[in-house]
Amino acid sequence: MSSAFQFCPRCATALIPREQGGFVRHSCPNQACGYVHWDNPTPVVAAVVEHDGAIVLARNALWPTRFFGLITGFLERNEDPAEAVLREVNEELGLQAHSPSFIGHYTFERMNQLIIAYHVIGEGEIVLNEELSEFKRIAPASARYWPAATGLALRDWLLAQGHDPQPMELPTRS
Secondary structure, X not given: OOOOOOEOOOOOOEOEEEEEOXXXXXXXXXXXXXXXXXXXXXXXXXXXXXXXXXXEEEEEOOOOOOOOEOEEEEOOOOOOHHHHHHHHHHHHHOOEEEEEEEEEEEEEHHHOEEEEEEEEXXXXXXXXXXXXXXXXXXXXXXXXXXXOHHHHHHHHHHHHOOOOOEEOOOOOOO
């Protein structure tokens, strides 16, 4: 349990670990309250964006200078994941994306996220929003993947296209 969430949001009693359904869940010992912190993962969409035959990778303004990744964003309430990925590509890259095809879903344990990944075709001129500081274009045949979460989605898409992608070392945080 994260130190940021130690007390019941309903009655302020300290939460305690209890096993429920094979998982340890933090719950309120106050029987009148009964609160359980389920700690379910947050759904996030990710896009392998193909633009003019290349894959577009972008760097978030808060990331280390050597790290680039897929376009990602949170799924909104009642939003279809395929529509969400098109929205995110438009918001972050300024591209009109179409033809979303599901690649797979992947866990990102460090952030407690469920990544729902798609391949999309992007059209237009790339114009980054304020979240992104730069982008690069990679030929699919030379793309390397990072061995975690969205990198595994890129790997799986590259394999499905007949490529033999190799893993890259994750850069150290600066």
